[in-house]
Amino acid sequence: MSWQAKFGRVVVGLAVMLAVLASPLRAQVRNSGASTITLQAVLTDSISVSLSGNAVNFNLTAGSASNPGSVGVTATTSWLLKPSVGSVNLYAFFSNSAAALTDGAGDNIPSADFQISDNAGPFAALTSTVPFGGANAGLQVSSVKILGNNRSGTRTDVLNFNINLSTSPNMNAGTYTGTLTIQAQAI
């Protein structure tokens, strides 16, 4: 056998060996360990009330049942609630039923003489005990049942006001001031 033939055989053998060795090396995949990321998304529950105005004036006539407020106020209640909430209630209240408005000199207009009409409904006096404010000094303006389709929602209540002085005919002339509070509760 000539040296060229020998050399050829060696070359072929080496080529075959290289091919055999190289092919499994190229097919191997190397993976890292798996790292995890914990995800947390919080949709916070909320409830808020906004008012279209914050002042109402009254020109009173002594002994008159009809002393309307100068302007209506729209209360917009917005909420985003947990599934367990059953209703959203809107309340109007004073802190003191005996002196909803006062002239500061001992002459008062009680909450029983202060009336609210909600969304053009009948006027109702603030004589109930509600979750907020003084005893017998409040009114539940509205109540919305929370179902699956309104856990996120809004409601508007157009509030009109009246002071009924028919049961307080002997009031002193004067300027009577007070603060009516509007607040919502989800329960």
Place this chain on the structure above:
Amino acid sequence: MKTRKLFRIGVVALGVALATSMASAQAYNSGAQTIALNATLAESLTLSLSANSVNFTLAAGSAANAGSTNITATTSWVLKPGRTAVGVYAYFGNAAAALTDGAGNNIPSSAFFIADNAGASTALTNTVAFGAANGGLQLANVSITGANKNASRTDVMAFNINLSGGTLPQLPAATYTGTLNIQAQATP
């Protein structure tokens, strides 16, 4: 042993359920929004009359010359704290010439009488809150208490001219005209 274990698990589950239900009953409140209220009951005092003219057919020297009609004065008020009285007054601008013929002949206020609510007939000879000195009469005085800060009062006035005194019997024939004022005052 197995039953006890099951019982314990049941108690724990019940506790968790109770806690969850209590948590869900908690009320969730919005912020409180306020509306400032301002109500003004203005002080007022008004007086209205049922009529605005009275005629007299005079008889010379006669003490009794009654007016043609009575007039009712209605006084209404809504008062501030501190007022203690409402007075109603009748008065002329000139005591010497309550009525005049415009030619120097006059009927003085002392000859002009008013009977209030069928009471005694009284001449206008006092100095009152309004009008001329010695030319008036206080018809009524109402004490203001807690019960009548907002109230009204009526005074039915009957009029008479007495021409029997002094030189009045010599009053010349003529038409005598004058203006009687009725006014109310709340004090202090």
